[in-house]
Amino acid sequence: MPSVVPGSVIVPNWHRCAESKEFFSKILHKRKRRKFGLLEAPVLPPHMNVDIVRYKIFISGKSGVGKTALAARLAGHDIPTMHYETTGIETTVVFWPVRLRESGRVLFFRFQLWDCGENALRRFDHMLPSCKEQVDAILFLFSFTDHASFEDLSNQMARITEPTDRIVKLVVGTKFDLFIHTDVTESEVNRFQEVWGVPVFCMGGDVAGGLGEVAPLLNSLAENLWHQDCTAAGSVPPPTQTEPGDATTEIMV
Amino acid sequence: MLQAETIQILCLTATSGVPLFSRGSSKQLPFSVIGSLNGVHMFGAGQNTTLSSCETDRGGRVMWRVFQESLMLIAVSGNSATSELQLRRLLENTWNCMVLVLGLEELGNLRNVERLKRELRACFRLIDRLLGQDDHEGMMGELTQCADCLLTPQPTLLQEALDAFTQAASSEFGCLLVRGRVAAATEKWWRLAPQEVVLLSALVRSLSGMSSCDYPIYLPHGSPTVAHRLLRFQLLPGVDVCVLCGPSPSLHQVESELVGCFWSPLTETLRRCLEQGERCLPPTVNLHRSTLALLLINRETRRSVSVCAPPRASPSPPDTAVPLLSASKCWELLRLFYVFAVTRYFSMEESSSTPALVDPPLQEDFSQGFSHSPVHCYLVTDECKCYGLQTPQHQLYLLMDLTVPTFALRSIATQTLSTVTMAMGF
Numbered sequence: 001m002p003s004v005v006p007g008s009v010i011v012p013n014w015h016r017c018a019e020s021k022e023f024f025s026k027i028l029h030k031r032k033r034r035k036f037g038l039l040e041a042p043v044l045p046p047h048m049n050v051d052i053v054r055y056k057i058f059i060s061g062k063s064g065v066g067k068t069a070l071a072a073r074l075a076g077h078d079i080p081t082m083h084y085e086t087t088g089i090e091t092t093v094v095f096w097p098v099r100l101r102e103s104g105r106v107l108f109f110r111f112q113l114w115d116c117g118e119n120a121l122r123r124f125d126h127m128l129p130s131c132k133e134q135v136d137a138i139l140f141l142f143s144f145t146d147h148a149s150f151e152d153l154s155n156q157m158a159r160i161t162e163p164t165d166r167i168v169k170l171v172v173g174t175k176f177d178l179f180i181h182t183d184v185t186e187s188e189v190n191r192f193q194e195v196w197g198v199p200v201f202c203m204g205g206d207v208a209g210g211l212g213e214v215a216p217l218l219n220s221l222a223e224n225l226w227h228q229d230c231t232a233a234g235s236v237p238p239p240t241q242t243e244p245g246d247a248t249t250e251i252m253v
Numbered sequence: 254m255l256q257a258e259t260i261q262i263l264c265l266t267a268t269s270g271v272p273l274f275s276r277g278s279s280k281q282l283p284f285s286v287i288g289s290l291n292g293v294h295m296f297g298a299g300q301n302t303t304l305s306s307c308e309t310d311r312g313g314r315v316m317w318r319v320f321q322e323s324l325m326l327i328a329v330s331g332n333s334a335t336s337e338l339q340l341r342r343l344l345e346n347t348w349n350c351m352v353l354v355l356g357l358e359e360l361g362n363l364r365n366v367e368r369l370k371r372e373l374r375a376c377f378r379l380i381d382r383l384l385g386q387d388d389h390e391g392m393m394g395e396l397t398q399c400a401d402c403l404l405t406p407q408p409t410l411l412q413e414a415l416d417a418f419t420q421a422a423s424s425e426f427g428c429l430l431v432r433g434r435v436a437a438a439t440e441k442w443w444r445l446a447p448q449e450v451v452l453l454s455a456l457v458r459s460l461s462g463m464s465s466c467d468y469p470i471y472l473p474h475g476s477p478t479v480a481h482r483l484l485r486f487q488l489l490p491g492v493d494v495c496v497l498c499g500p501s502p503s504l505h506q507v508e509s510e511l512v513g514c515f516w517s518p519l520t521e522t523l524r525r526c527l528e529q530g531e532r533c534l535p536p537t538v539n540l541h542r543s544t545l546a547l548l549l550i551n552r553e554t555r556r557s558v559s560v561c562a563p564p565r566a567s568p569s570p571p572d573t574a575v576p577l578l579s580a581s582k583c584w585e586l587l588r589l590f591y592v593f594a595v596t597r598y599f600s601m602e603e604s605s606s607t608p609a610l611v612d613p614p615l616q617e618d619f620s621q622g623f624s625h626s627p628v629h630c631y632l633v634t635d636e637c638k639c640y641g642l643q644t645p646q647h648q649l650y651l652l653m654d655l656t657v658p659t660f661a662l663r664s665i666a667t668q669t670l671s672t673v674t675m676a677m678g679f
Contacts (some may be wrong), residue, residue: 037489038464039520055507077462084378087354088468088483089504090460112464119375123471124480130503223491 001024003170003199006216009223011099015211022212023050023106042108043096048098052108055225058131060160061141062149063118066174070141070203074214085118090129098222109222113139132160136225137168143175144204147183152169153192166232168224169198170235172217176204260335260384262347262470263327264373265291266363267319273370276377277384282329290315306337310572316340323361331341336592342396343383349452349473350379357477372599382459391459391561391584392433392451394451396591399557401454403434404677405526406515408537410519411437418515419496422484422507426497431526433458434533435556446474447555457485459494463669467504470497486512494525496534531559538676541665544638546583549589549673553646558679559587583652590675594641598627599648640666647674 005178006012014020026042027034036042059067064083071092072079094111114131121127141158153171163166173189175184176190193200201217270291275281282290297304299392306316314335315479318341319325326347329341351360354376362369383395394401403409411429419427422595433454442450449472460466464487469480481482484507485495493515496507516523529535538548540562549638561583577584632639640662644648649670653662673679 027630035462035490036464037487037492038508039488039517039523072462075462082381084381087375087378088466090463091465091504091508091592092462093464117375119372120469126500126503127467130467130505133503206633 004223009101009227011101014099015215021044027095034178036093049108050108052110054110055136056112056134057137058135059139060156062152064110065141065143067115067141071115087120091115096218122151137207140171142173144173144184145178145181168228171198176202210240218235260330265325267323267325271366274373274634276380318344321361323363338592338596346383346395347380350419350450351376352477353452353470353474356471391546393557393559398447399555400450401434402556402557402558403431403436403533405436410522414515414519421511422496424496424498428495430493432491437524449474457495464579486585488516489523491527514656532560534560543654543657545654546587547588548650550648551679587652590639594630599643633659638662642666
């Protein structure tokens with residue numbers, strides 16, 4: 001599925017608007033991201049009439065590329081200072097409020113990020129099917145400091161997904177801050193985007209950027225997932241003009 | 254050779270002495286030292302003696318241990334305050350971690366050493382946790398090999414929910430942890446080897462940021478060659494429930510179909526457990542006000558509760574002669590007193606199920622010269638007064654502040670033991 005033009009479905013950079021504050025405050029606690037257990041969700045007064053939509057996202061990429069760190073980054077957790085192999089499946093829940101452009105409705109996206117170590121995937125057969133079970137989106141990761149991981153992208157995309165899958169696909173380049181050691185050039189990235197029609201995001205560096213740093217990726221995920229669901233529900237004539245209106249609640253997963 | 258305070262773990266192949274990994278210190282020991290440590294052990298073996306530990310003249314301590322006749326672990330401490338017992342536990346726990354993550358077969362496969370080296374990296378997270386000090390705060394299990402428990406005001410409610418949840422997940426092994434301590438566990442979970450229960454708690458603690466996990470694990474005693482799946486769900490930050498499963502059900506399935514429906518009704522109860530905090534006893538159990546810390550072990554069930562209650566800055570005029578002890582200091586003293594008492598006077602709870610792991614007794618064998626075995630012991634230091642008490646079923650280690658008269662320790666300890674055991678049926 002071709003990806004959506006950024007900002008066509010949801011309000012871009014909404015986290016910078018003053019009116020979004022009361023929503024974003026629900027995912028913050030003492031200026032850091034709030035931690036939610038599985039039994040919890042952002043507490044919203046009923047008059048706000050905000051729905052929570054749930055999606056499962058699988059993070060795929062070579063060993064050491066930074067899958068666990070990306071999940072921590074998106075969730076606003078402390079990024080591990082040391083690299084450890086992930087020896088199984090770990091999931092992380094991220095809540096993210098979004099305002100739909102057309103209707104002005106606010107939705108809370110609940111992304112559950114699934115991260116699985118490459119060695120574990122290889123050693124145990126049940127892992128990959130488990131990660132792919134009812135998955136809505138896949139983030140394909142490569143590291144800017146490892147050219148092989150970039151070359152491996154197309155392989156991975158072919159191996160894990162099938163053309164008929166109804167899955168949102170995005171590519172994330174990690175360790176973008178280590179530009180001195182960068183191994184992947186801008187033109188290579190641009191060419192990849194053109195050939196595959198999949199947007200590429202760059203991540204890395206300090207988390208001091210706060211929400212601003214993760215907003216482009218989370219917004220794009222939300223936008224593409226919402227668009228995919230709307231298309232599936234038949235409420236949207238392709239490609240990017242959205243008319244979610246009343247049809248929104250039935251298509252929640 | 255090593256900075257004080259640091260402990261390093263080395264792993265080598267037992268027969269050829271090829272170094273496989275080293276963890277613990279940022280400054281690795283020079284290769285020549287590692288070689289000598291291995292060499293001196295090998296020399297001993299050549300003379301039909303087993304070198305198990307030694308002290309260096311600069312206050313260091315080294316301990317060797319060969320597992321499965323294939324791998325050797327060496328613990329090196331730069332600090333003589335690290336007891337032999339602590340090092341021994343560290344080596345056992347490290348080995349168990351390796352089995353937990355990789356399984357016994359993988360560890361026994363020494364034909365491809367480079368491959369094994371790569372595979373062993375998967376254990377580093379857990380091993381580093383064992384070596385790290387901050388995570389240990391208040392956790393005694395890795396030392397006592399008894400599960401750290403939390404006694405809640407409504408145990409039956411949680412127990413019933415856990416039993417039902419575990420069964421619904423097609424498992425018999427379920428456990429509810431609050432801040433890393435066992436608040437409830439199914440009968441089968443308690444039948445796991447105590448070391449396994451302790452290790453699984455440590456594993457769950459190490460995953461604290463995640464919402465849920467599906468980890469393949471081998472049980473070092475129960476199932477060292479066949480992997481099981483540990484499914485863990487973070488119900489609230491600090492409250493985790495886990496089950497041990499076979500190939501099904503999937504993580505997604507349990508999470509979407511079972512977690513909410515079994516645990517949502519108990520959200521408030523779980524929150525109250527969290528509020529108990531470091532105190533592993535319900536608020537209804539009153540301890541003597543001079544109690545600094547206590548460790549109570551149930552020797553039959555191999556469970557323990559530990560409480561740290563350092564004095565808060567009191568309204569009374571500050572007594573400058575006695576500085577207040579911090580919580581971490583209290584934990585440290587409690588740990589030291591446990592080691593002191595258990596290596597000198599009391600018996601240690603070694604599991605008999607694993608003959609391979611039975612060690613020569615630790616050096617201090619006070620009781621050998623006596624026809625009786627001590628049931629009480631006490632120790633007065635500059636910082637606190639300690640009292641230890643042993644019954645057939647329990648061991649109590651109590652730390653009191655210096656204001657308590659020494660002659661009162663015994664009755665306070667006896668009283669404390671009966672208060673806690675009576676009130677909680679522990």
